[in-house]
Amino acid sequence: MYTQSNQSFFNSESIFVVDIDSLYILDANSHAIEQYGYSIDELKSKKITDLGKRVELTGFEGPDLDQSVIHPRDVWVHRSKDGTEWMVQMTHQKFRHAGRAVKMAIAHNIDHLISDDEVQISRLPKIDLIRTQMPFGLIEWNSKLVVQDFSEKAEMIFSADHAEVIGKKAEDLLFLPDKFVNQFRERISSRIENGDTYFVIESKIEDPLYDQKICLWHNTVMRSENGELLSVYSLIEDVTDQRKSYVELQKSETKFRVMNEQSFVGIYILKDRSFVYANPRLTEITGYSEKELLDDIKFRDLVHPDDIAHVNEQRKIWEANPKESYDFSIRIISKSGEVLHIKTYGSSIEKDGERALLGVVTDQTQQIKALESYQSLFDCINDSMYIQDVDGTFIEVNKEVENTTGYSKEEIIGKDPSFLAAPGKVDMEDANRKFKKALTGKPQSFRWWGKKKNGEIYPKDIKLSQGNFFGQDVVIAVARDVTEQVRREEELKRNEELFEQLFRNSPLGIAMLNRDSEIVQVNDSFESMFGYSEDEIVGENLDDLIVPESEIEEAKALSDRKTTFTLTKRRKTKSGELIDVFIYGVPVVIDGETIAIYGIYTDITDRIRAEDKVKQSLEEKEILLAEIHHRVKNNLAVITGLLELQFHNLESAEAKSALRDSQMRINSMALIHEKLYQNESLSNIDFGVYIDELVRVIVKSHSKEGVNVNVKMEADPIDLPITKAIPCGLIINEIVTNSMKYAFPADHENPEIAIQLKQKNGGAQILISDNGIGLEKPFEQMGGNSLGTLLIRTLSSQLEAEMDVDGSDGTCYKLSFDLEKS
Template identity: 35%
Template sequence: MDWKLFELNPKPVLVYGVNSQRVLKVNQAFCKKYGYSESEASSLTIPQLHPEEQRKWAKKALEDIQEDSSSRNHLWRHISKDGEQFFVEISSHSYSYEEVNARMVFIHDVTERIEAERKAQKAFDELNHHVNNSPLGMVKWNADFEIIEWNDRAAEKMGYSSEEVMGKTPYDFNYHSADELETVEQEMDYLISGKKEKSRYDVKLYDKNSELIDLRVHASARRNDDGALISVITFLEEVTEQKKIQLRYQRLFENANDGIFLMEKDRFIECNEQVCTIFGCSKNEILGNTPADFSPEYQPDGEPSLQKARKVINKSLTEGPQVFYWQHQRKDGSLIDTEVSLNSVSLGENIYIQAVVRDVTKQKENERKLRRSEELFRNLFLQAPSAMVMVDTENNVSKINKSFEDLFGYTEEEVLGQNLDEVLSSGDGAPKMSNDGLHGNRLYTDIKRYTKDGEELDLLLSIIPVHLDGEPIAGFGIYMDISEQKEYERKLKQSVHDKKILLEEIHHRVKNNLAIVSGLLQMQVMSVDDERLASYLQNSQLRIQSMSIVHEMLYQSKTLSEIEMDSYIEKLVRVITNTLQPEDKDIDVNVSSEDFWLNINQAIPCALIVNELVTNSFEYAFEGRDSGQLDVAISKKEDMVRVQVQDDGIGLPENFEEMRKTSLGMSLIENLTKQLETEIEIESGDWGSEFEFTFIKADKPGSSSSGKI
């Protein structure tokens, strides 16, 4: 046994010993209902829960059921500690409690039901008295639906005397149609079978003079204690004029989009087709029933449908129109949400209740979805790991989440209604809300804000404006603490700056060292008498100067990995020209270079190739000539770099290919072109010589291919 369920049961429950009839255990609901504490209850016997005059009978009844192990319902009268008596219906079953033969008893308070039955009987007796003196036509039928009483008013309405109708049944009257007779038969069946205790229906039939009359029949059944029908009393109300009024009214609401029905007290007497659609049944299945018959047992607020229906109906009669939400139950058992409007109306001499029912199932579903979305949003907002704040159009704080409190140190109570910028001590022009919406177009920005304790924070702020019908209504700010990232960024920038200075210094020193080597070679050239050796030394000097120029330009440049090729080539060719230009010759040197940058690991081999080609032209191309022209061109189209060195000299010797194999310069050129992943193309004739090579511009890997600073 799960004693937790025992304790939490909302109904009184107890366990008693079969032999001793003593109470062994009770739950809190029992203590509350009977007024005993648990210790007081354990000193009671079951008969002591009954009034004094019933205790002997109760003891005997317990002895009769003590051997019955099955659950059985009994109706008893109990008494509380303070003497309050009430009716209970109990069910019990055998149970072993701490090795004692016991029974567990479930107690249900049915006092209201018993009292209601008594009141109903009293009301019936009173009604019987009034019926006999009623101005309405009264007809009393026996259990076989034979007339046993027929008052004078019934004789006036129908034209038949009492003697003429005694012993007759409803089948002996002349109805307007078969449908009328079918209605009467159906109501008779309801009363005979016990499906209804009361019935009200309208019928058209002919009186003794063959005149068609509309009658409203009010029927009430009387039964014996076994539920068998004893008699049925009916009151006949002529409603011919009222029917005419109803016909006009029917035309007004029959085709309405909303469900409309008419009630007399709490029973449906008329409805339009839309009601049938809402309830999912025919009109005959609706009329004569109550709203509770088309409702679940309980409404969503927990109140019984029958009780709540009577309450709002009475209010509509006494306090005026009532509008409320109601949950109906269709014939197939499905539930439907409706909005109901009740209003009392006068038709003829009678007061009725008009109800307008509108299906709001979709509306309710949309409301549920909206509430669910709001709950999801609320949880997302409150539980988000990032600090979030909602502001109005004046930038005043409407709501903050827990992460905001943790980040800035403020509670929600401290900042509600305050200007957000004033709270966070900011005035840096970051985006904010106003009557015109979000100021500025940036939705993400780095900002500095201050905590409650004055600590400065580096933050990433995201702004999300909210508009309704094109008008700003609020804004959300999302803050991410990037203080660590900012500190790392500052350190990284400092490190890069330091490395840049170091690289500049390295390039400067390399350039100086190369200049020293170049100067030494120049001095060596001037000190030797061997022209061939001097030429070798001079060529080496130019090669070193070519590399020195690179380091000089890198030192002076904003980048430490790329060279501006037009400046580089022009400077290189000028140095070569100034070094090799013969005094007895006039060599015109032209440099044509487009403005583009080249990675140092491609720029150096490219420049060294140009150095070798230009040097060779000065040394060999113009032998026996007083003048000449040398053109150097470098261009770029998309990613392709093209280099041309052309002279109008004497051309290459016939044995050039043999010389090429042993020439240090040509060997150097071939090695350098391999670094550029290309080959040099050579053309020569009596018009001169042309050297050309192309390669793909790329960020060539190497020690200096780190990109721009």
């Protein structure tokens, strides 16, 4: 265990502030001025490399050195103004000072390490030790993406040797796919253009022990004062096991449709620059309620004043290219006044028929704050990290431990895990056994229940691994709060139990199949419907079992569908009986791949039989109705024939005219029944066709020698029921008959009758006009002694029709009535 001196670190080591481009010394502490013997002005005239020369430790005559601690490329021989020489190891930290990129260079005197019999590890820079022991890989790149540093954990993750990797470009590293390298470069270029310093990217690497190794890269970009790339620091986290667990959980949740919607990012929809939707995470980030965001707050109101111009610029770019997605980083001000760093991604969508903007927000405040200092290498990890000595005592924790537990670092250091354990929920003896195994180099993983300072009990997953901290053996514990995962697992278990009950007790027959249509499980209703027990058909192909041989190919094609489908088919039972069933097919698809199929069956045999009986009865009634129309038409024809016989036995011209008019009226009704008999529909006729045939019969019956009446027909296709067709036919018969009898004297030129049938505003309009001599007086003043006039008025009233008659220039009847009224 190392001991702390009362002397300040900043006064016990020589520290220089150096320009990152030129390497000229910009400032130095008092210890450096005293140790090197130069004045501050003399030091400022030198580069840091002028103080000595780099040396190779190999070949150095002295005791063996632990080169996992002293890196050969960081060892120099420095010389004071009076010529005194000593060995130093250089460590560096990059930051911005007075608007320019600089680095702090610390010259650690390691003469005593080389002269002593033992290497005093506790005297070396703390960050170098943590770098080698952290459960995250570290890669440092220069401006050309050439590897400058490659930690031991990185060697383990990528199965690559430090010596083989150092000095190579990203493109030359065999463990990095070309696609990832291209994306990595693009993201770095994007960060430089946008002025950002931090980004996360994922890599997928083929690995002999895994189908695929998945790593999460946390990257910090260092730039010069003029914005040029200087270097990139990458922290690599192997998330393969986590991702596999997540994928398996996702598959299970999707399969049983019990996944509750959870969002760890803010989601919003903007229309006309105002919020029309905000999810709970966005309200948590901003501090505003959903109502406040939707009613009172615009997106611009949240933006930090210094970033409004940047947002406006991005908005103009998006409005010019609405199909393009976007992403940018800005600062916003929460309701409490806190300045937050966010990353927002967005794309154009259509909402309620209008263009809108769908955006996703991630809160990067913690990452950015963590990356502001070199210590962030330890503190920026989102998981809680504990370092324990061989007795299990905590000797170091990161910031996330404080955030999660509610205890300060000072309250935790010096305690053992029992201090943070939930009483009654942790087997401390078992935990100690796992701790001892980790000390021997055997990594351990297990579930642990912790207790926060506020008394809250919560679950977390623990990973223990062996490490070295300031020269002593330690165990590094990485803890992840899995409260939400445990909640989802419990919810999944409850829903699986509910699903099983619903599945088993459903009155519908249900079969669950694998992707090859093989039966995995069936419920009781399926067994009852088809006569099979579950035990005798599990593993069998469902189509081969219940589908008639003539429909096998069609059924197999349906099994390959990736969308829900319904159909009515016949399926065979165990006894060979064919039953009518309604089938509801539900494929379970993940990432375009069908992992299961649900076949849901309803026996509709009784319903089909009942429908057949109703259909048969309906057909019989339709035949009967057609026969009635036929017989009515025949009976009317007999009446017309009788009137014709009577016509020939009369001598009175007036009586003959009356009989002829009656014949035409009966004929107009008989023609309707004839059309109904001939029509597929026994209740409606095409009235335009009917008018055309009726008028031709009337004109032919009343034609005069030497008078050739021209008939113009214009009819929309309108179907009328018999209740409207008969009165309409009688009205047309009376009007056209009157025109033929009275409108055209023998010397009338170009006699013409025009008939129009139009559909207007949900109703029908009939116009009947002639260019004859017109009426002697207005229609309203004509007496009721005429049977024709009486019929026209009576039948118009029966139709509830509006009728206008104009007899000033020829005669024109306009009849309008509603088609909906019967």
